[in-house]
Amino acid sequence: MKNNKIIFAKRPVGMPDNSCFEIIEDKIEKPNDGEVLLKTLYISVDPYIRGRMVERKSYIPPLQIGEVIASSGVAEVVESNTKLFKKGDYVTGRMNWEEYPIVNEKELRQIDPAIAPLQTHIGALGMTGLTAYFGIMDIGNPKPGETVVISGAAGAVGVVAGQIAKIMGCRVVGIAGSDEKAEYLVKELGFDAAINYKTAKDIREELKSACPDGIDIYFDNVGGAITDAALTLINDNARIPLCGQISHYNEPEPQSGPRLLGNVLIRAATIKGFLILQYASRFNEGIEKLAKWYKEGRIKAPETIVEGFENIPNAFIGLFTGSNLGKQIVKI
Amino acid sequence: MKNNKIIFAKRPVGMPDNSCFEIIEDKIEKPNDGEVLLKTLYISVDPYIRGRMVERKSYIPPLQIGEVIASSGVAEVVESNTKLFKKGDYVTGRMNWEEYPIVNEKELRQIDPAIAPLQTHIGALGMTGLTAYFGIMDIGNPKPGETVVISGAAGAVGVVAGQIAKIMGCRVVGIAGSDEKAEYLVKELGFDAAINYKTAKDIREELKSACPDGIDIYFDNVGGAITDAALTLINDNARIPLCGQISHYNEPEPQSGPRLLGNVLIRAATIKGFLILQYASRFNEGIEKLAKWYKEGRIKAPETIVEGFENIPNAFIGLFTGSNLGKQIVKI
Numbered sequence: 001m002k003n004n005k006i007i008f009a010k011r012p013v014g015m016p017d018n019s020c021f022e023i024i025e026d027k028i029e030k031p032n033d034g035e036v037l038l039k040t041l042y043i044s045v046d047p048y049i050r051g052r053m054v055e056r057k058s059y060i061p062p063l064q065i066g067e068v069i070a071s072s073g074v075a076e077v078v079e080s081n082t083k084l085f086k087k088g089d090y091v092t093g094r095m096n097w098e099e100y101p102i103v104n105e106k107e108l109r110q111i112d113p114a115i116a117p118l119q120t121h122i123g124a125l126g127m128t129g130l131t132a133y134f135g136i137m138d139i140g141n142p143k144p145g146e147t148v149v150i151s152g153a154a155g156a157v158g159v160v161a162g163q164i165a166k167i168m169g170c171r172v173v174g175i176a177g178s179d180e181k182a183e184y185l186v187k188e189l190g191f192d193a194a195i196n197y198k199t200a201k202d203i204r205e206e207l208k209s210a211c212p213d214g215i216d217i218y219f220d221n222v223g224g225a226i227t228d229a230a231l232t233l234i235n236d237n238a239r240i241p242l243c244g245q246i247s248h249y250n251e252p253e254p255q256s257g258p259r260l261l262g263n264v265l266i267r268a269a270t271i272k273g274f275l276i277l278q279y280a281s282r283f284n285e286g287i288e289k290l291a292k293w294y295k296e297g298r299i300k301a302p303e304t305i306v307e308g309f310e311n312i313p314n315a316f317i318g319l320f321t322g323s324n325l326g327k328q329i330v331k332i
Numbered sequence: 333m334k335n336n337k338i339i340f341a342k343r344p345v346g347m348p349d350n351s352c353f354e355i356i357e358d359k360i361e362k363p364n365d366g367e368v369l370l371k372t373l374y375i376s377v378d379p380y381i382r383g384r385m386v387e388r389k390s391y392i393p394p395l396q397i398g399e400v401i402a403s404s405g406v407a408e409v410v411e412s413n414t415k416l417f418k419k420g421d422y423v424t425g426r427m428n429w430e431e432y433p434i435v436n437e438k439e440l441r442q443i444d445p446a447i448a449p450l451q452t453h454i455g456a457l458g459m460t461g462l463t464a465y466f467g468i469m470d471i472g473n474p475k476p477g478e479t480v481v482i483s484g485a486a487g488a489v490g491v492v493a494g495q496i497a498k499i500m501g502c503r504v505v506g507i508a509g510s511d512e513k514a515e516y517l518v519k520e521l522g523f524d525a526a527i528n529y530k531t532a533k534d535i536r537e538e539l540k541s542a543c544p545d546g547i548d549i550y551f552d553n554v555g556g557a558i559t560d561a562a563l564t565l566i567n568d569n570a571r572i573p574l575c576g577q578i579s580h581y582n583e584p585e586p587q588s589g590p591r592l593l594g595n596v597l598i599r600a601a602t603i604k605g606f607l608i609l610q611y612a613s614r615f616n617e618g619i620e621k622l623a624k625w626y627k628e629g630r631i632k633a634p635e636t637i638v639e640g641f642e643n644i645p646n647a648f649i650g651l652f653t654g655s656n657l658g659k660q661i662v663k664i
Contacts, residue, residue, distance in 0.1 A: 051598065058598045059568060223593050236391060245594040254594070258586040261555050262577040265605035266383065266390045273597035 003028045004309055006097035008063045011053055015250045015320060020053070021069075021313040028100045031081040035102050036091070038075035040309075042119040043097060043330045044126070045071065045316040046156075050249040059275050068096040072127055074111065074118045075101070085110065092121045097312050099332060115291055116301070123327035124160050124301035125290050127276055131243060132160035133286040134279045136168070139241035139272045140217040144169030147211050149230055152221030154181035154302075155319075156327035157243055159189060160290075161219050163299045166190050170217070173210045175203075175226055177322040184325060189300060197226055204229035214238075222247045224257070231260040238269040250320055302326025335360045336641055338429035340395045343385055347582045347652060352385070353401075353645040360432045363413040367434050368423070370407035372641075374451040375429060375662045376458070377403065377648040378488075382581040391607050400428040404459055406443065406450045407433070417442065424453045429644050431664060447623055448633065455659030456492050456633035459608055461622040463575060464492035466611045468500070471573035471604045472549040476501030479543050481562055484553030486513035487651075488659035489575055491521060492622075493551050495631045498522050502549070505542045507535075507558055509654040516657060521632060529558055536561035546570075554579045556589070563592040570601040582652055634658025 002025050009022040031037045049071065052063045063069065073095040077085045082105040085091060093108035095101045111121040123129065135157070142148060148165040152158045153174025162185065165172045174185040174194040182194035193210040200206045207215075207229050214235040220227050223245035234240070248255065264271060279286070293299040304324040306315045308331075315330045334357050341354040363369045381403065384395045395401065405427040409417045414437040417423060425440035427433045443453040455461065467489070474480060480497040484490045485506025494517065497504045506517040506526040514526035525542040532538045539547075539561050546567035552559050555577035566572070580587065596603060611618070625631040636656040638647045640663075647662045 059600065220593070223591060227593065242593060242597045245597055248591065248594050254590045254592070256588045257591045259555065259580065259589045260586070261552070261559065261574060261603070261605075262580050262586070264603060265574045265577055268391065268605045268607050268610060270605070271593070271596060271603040273593075273600045273602070275600050278600060 001028055001100075002026070003098065003100040005068045005099075006312055008053065008065055008067050008069055010065070011055065012250075013252055016050065016053065016317055018313050018317075023310060029102050031079055031102050034082050034105050036077050036082060036085050036105065036108070037079040038091065038095060038101050038103055039078050040073050040075045040095060040099055040101065040332045042074040042122060043071055043312055043332060044073060044122040044128070045312060045319060045328050045330060046128075047244055047246050047249060047319050049316065050320070059277075068098055070094060070096050072122050074122055084108075090118060092126055099309060116294055119303060119305065119329045119331070120294075120301045123156060123303055123329065124299060125287065125294060128156045128327055129160050129290045130279065130283060130286045131276045132157045132164060133290060134276065134282070135219055135241035135243050135274060136161050136164045136217070138279070139270075139274060140165070140219060140239050142168040142170050142217055145171070146216035147171045147173065147213055148217040148219065149173045149175065149207065149211060149215050150219045150221070151175045151226050151230070152244060152246060153185055153191070153194065154325050155221055155246075156324070158219075158221055159185070159302055159326050160299060161243075162191050163189055164293075165217070165219075167293060167298055171211075171213075173207070175207070175222075181325055184302070188302070204232060208233055217241070219243060220245070224248060224255070228257050228260060231263055234263065234267050234269050236267050238267055240269060240271040242271055242273040246320065303329055305329045305331050307331045333360055333432075334358070335430065335432040337400045337431070338644055340385065340397055340399050340401055342397070343387065344582070345584055348382065348385065348649055350645055350649075355642060361434050363411055363434050366414050366437050368409050368414060368417050368437065368440070369411040370423065370427060370433050370435055371410050372405050372407045372427060372431055372433065372664045374406040374454060375403055375644055375664060376405060376454040376460070377644060377651060377660050377662060379576055379578050379581060379651050381648065382652070391609075400430055402426060402428050404454050406454055416440075422450060424458055431641060448626055451635060451637065451661045451663070452626075452633045455488060455635055455661065456631060457619065457622050457626060460488045460659055461492045462611065462615060462618045463608045464489045464496060465618040465622060466608065466614070467551055467573035467575050467606060468493050468496045468549070470611070471602075471606060472497070472551060472571050474500040474502050474549055477503070478548035479503045479505065479545050480549040480551065481505045481507065481539065481543060481547050482551045482553070483507045483558045483562065484576060484578060485517055485523070485526065486657050487553055487578075488656070490551075490553055491517070491634055491658050492631060493575075494523050495521055496625075497549070497551075499625060499630055503543075503545075505539070507539070507554075513657055516634070520634070536564060540565055549573070551575060552577070556580060556587070560589050560592060563595055566595065566599050566601050568599050570599055572601060572603040574603055574605040578652065635661050637661045637663050639663045
């Protein structure tokens with residue numbers, strides 16, 4: 001048996017393509033003390049990995065050429081050298097784009113397939129859901145009746161963030177990249193309104209009419225012109241959890257836009273960039289809440305599942321063209 | 333005796349000039365129950381008043397044409413119709429650009445001339461000092477050894493903010509608009525470094541060499557290109573108290589600049605616009621601390637004092653050309 005891995009082959013300039021990745025064949029290793037050998041079942045592809053492809057100081061060190069790409073996934077334990085897990089257990093945690101990774105016990109958490117389908121534990125009930133949860137709850141601090149706008153609303157984090165805001169009693173407006181996605185947000189997920197920014201004549205005007213009482217929380221996944229529009233419509237004491245800036249990730253140079261800090265000032269608003277790892281000590285709280293809402297049917301977990309290990313790079317690239325609705329997952 | 337007042341005569345487009353103001357002569361009124369008649373001694377002119385000249389929704393309603401301009405000041409009680417103050421008391425609080433205003437007791441606070449010169453109670457020991465105090469302490473949350481950058485550092489709020497950050501054990505770098513100001517910040521106020529942005533060849537490079545360990549707190553009074561530079565140099569978990577955006581106040585249209593929220597995100601930084609009135613319930617705490625530091629000689633209160641009621645508009649306009657070092661005050 002062989003162990004396929006995907007390594008980082010070339011730094012992209014602009015949009016990444018398949019030449020940035022290379023599948024290499026390796027042998028399957030034995031787990032050392034405290035480690036397990038896993039068989040990967042599902043791999044999560046996430047926009048933040050694009051950030052790691054840039055050589056710069058950041059909260060996670062940049063990827064080096066030749067390095068296996070790290071991600072999160074769901075796997076089955078094939079061989080265990082730790083008391084925490086036994087053969088046949090299902091686990092989630094940080095694992096590489098790799099078929100048979102060796103992972104330290106500290107990186108893994110056992111999952112219960114009775115709660116939700118296996119792959120949902122890397123989506124709405126995993127890091128993605130936690131990102132939405134802490135962004136909305138901790139930074140957004142929503143109050144019933146407030147207006148919450150979510151950009152990238154049909155993306156993995158956006159769909160959960162919007163549903164949590166609905167549970168909190170807010171008016172929720174999503175911004176997404178197709179009519180189909182916008183319709184899904186309203187009809188299937190209960191958003192109060194959704195805007196297709198690609199066909200909007202004037203995104204600010206459409207956002208303004210969807211938010212007659214202004215914006216109290218702007219949960220930002222995208223940046224750029226959508227964020228410019230939202231920042232001009234915020235209310236006093238608005239909160240802006242900054243979760244992603246996907247519209248900028250493939251720009252070789254920073255783009256210009258209107259300077260809007262003056263409005264942030266006169267609105268006494270707060271913009272807060274956050275990284276989910278800052279909330280590590282509260283993950284259990286978040287997972288419990290998400291699982292409870294999921295079981296109650298109050299949170300749905302839309303997923304776009306692609307099959308085949310070799311399709312991981314394409315699934316990743318598709319994140320930047322909006323090919324996914326909800327969480328993008330690759331089934332191995 | 334007559335009572336001169338300055339009314340708002342014309343909305344400025346761009347930089348305000350004298351035609352935006354008009355001195356009118358009125359009679360002196362009698363105080364009703366709960367009111368006092370004051371003789372104004374010192375008037376504070378502040379950049380935020382420029383914001384009130386624009387017809388828009390904001391935290392303070394916009395000035396209306398013909399309205400007497402409200403400001404803060406120091407005055408002597410001429411006639412009292414309240415038990416809180418008696419004739420001859422020195423008070424500070426909200427009062428108009430007016431020689432003999434009638435003010436409600438709730439708007440006033442008695443001041444002790446033994447603590448500091450009268451006018452300092454509208455500067456380092458008044459709203460200005462409080463703005464610096466809460467911006468640095470509450471939003472900045474400084475830790476010893478951290479690097480604090482202050483823009484508009486030689487302005488009324490900047491000089492106090494920088495000195496508080498020094499008291500907190502930080503490395504403090506000021507950005508100001510002349511060599512004389514920069515020298516003053518370092519030699520007289522103990523800043524670790526100061527940059528004259530007007531002669532800087534590359535503000536980002538100069539800021540970078542003045543902040544070898546990056547920026548932990550960026551206290552922003554100015555916005556624009558200086559803020560762009562600072563935002564590219566922030567450290568993880570940086571805090572950005574947004575106190576003013578004076579470089580934008582006289583722009584008829586919002587200007588463009590690089591979109592920098594991506595860096596705010598990967599640094600997990602917080603930008604927080606704040607208004608001093610949000611801290612009203614904690615003013616006593618702030619005034620006590622500022623007065624203590626002032627008495628101990630740890631905070632100096634540089635002031636630029638212009639004489640003559642008729643010079644209030646010029647003193648105000650001078651704020652935007654940097655004519656003041658420290659607090660701009662008009663002695664009546």
